[in-house]
Amino acid sequence: MGLANKHIVLGVTGGIAAYKSAELARRLRDRGARVRVVMTKGAEHFITPLTMQAVSSNPVHTSLLDPDAEAGMGHIELARWADAMLIAPATANFISRLAHGAADDLLTTLCLATPVAISVAPAMNQQMWRDQATQDNIEILRKRGILILGPAEGDQACGDIGPGRMLEPDELLAALSGSFRSGMLENVKVVVTAGPTWEAIDPVRGITNHSSGKMGYAVAEAAAENGARVTLVSGPTGLPRPDNVHTIRVTSAQEMYDAAMEETAAGDIFIAVAAVADYRPATAAEQKIKKRSDTLTIELIRNPDILTAVAKRGLLFTAGFAAETNSVEMHAREKLTSKGVDLIAANLVGGGEGFGTEDNSLMLIDKTDTKTLPRMRKSLLARRLIEEIAERYHAKNPTQGPR
Secondary structure (H helix, E strand, O other): OOOOOOEEEEEEOOOHHHHHHHHHHHHHHHOOOEEEEEEOOOHHHOOOHHHHHHHHOOOOEOOOOOOOOHHHOHHHHHHHHOOEEEEEEEOHHHHHHHHOOOOOOHHHHHHHHOOOEEEEEEOOOHHHHHOHHHHHHHHHHHHOOOEEOOOEEEEOOOOOEEEEEOOOHHHHHHHHHHHOOOOOOOOOEEEEEEOEOOEEOOOOOEEOOOOOOHHHHHHHHHHHHOOOEEEEEEOOOOOOOOOOOEEEEOOOHHHHHHHHHHHHHHOOEEEEOOEOOOEEEOOOOOOOOOOOOOOOOOOEEEOOOHHHHHHHOOOOEEEEEEEEOOOHHHHHHHHHHHHOOOEEEEEEOEOOEOOOOOEEEEEEEOOOOEEEEEEEEHHHHHHHHHHHHHHHHHHHOOOOOOO
16 A cells, blocks of 8 residues: 555645655655646745656646636646645745635645645744744644644754754655555455446357446555455456455456355455446357347346345445436435445446546435535545445444454
């Protein structure tokens, strides 16, 4: 687990330590992160946007109202894109403006507009760092959940010696990587199904659906980030295996059923995200079916219901997905009852919604409540979902450790 495929907004403010930001951006990309840089006007006096563009491989953002952005709202686009924000260096002036809710440039506005975690790496003269106003502002940020990284002590550009040096890029990378991890599901075994299934009609044709697997893979990664031991049972997708996740590749619904039943025998949480075919051909032709008539009849038989079978064991916390084209809450609540599960995460599909998209929204339905997770990138949505599942799992099993 680390920074691979994470979307990082790197904010650069006007301090001499900005020269380290270029190396930081390069190291982030070396770790597999995608980086977009936001620079204040002061930062441009120390390092050029062209340099930061070269090391990040993305255009640098400097203006609050960007005429090239959607509706000119660049800060909203970036807020939706980010998995995390890192401000390095963060000057005393920027820290003060952030603490007091300023929104007078792109970077401060983005900090207010984003729901993701913000990390701040202070860099300033040692006396400025020690000043009570700065310490008060730092305390305000800490109380808001903003992670303060550093500063380090040592020689400073002004000739002073003391606290105020920005942490080195490797130290910031380690801290940022750690910010994605928590112990909410430490050593809990989580089994996730993802993607479509393929039910063969003949050697070249089959019954399947539009599921890309993106949501299920994101859920598996989010569970692993939270300390779980994760097994992902995946139908056919073009997605790479997630880091720190044991992945089992299957094709048909029966194969997914067999793998899920085996893996959940000693599991703690089961999350059924896969779009499993309800029916399969009664028989699959051994050779390609030739076009010899105007009609073709294929007998279909029902596939095993994986989620219901796991829930009947009564040993795990079970969560399922309901992809609906209409009456989402009604159908999801019916599914909650009929399958006997703890939680249903429902979403609208079709018409450009759900399958294959980069973002989504979810309606979480349990026996007593309905909660909506608003539209956001699937990676962020998966983290929110895992937080909800972890909270419910521990409430259901207050004294039970992982099995």
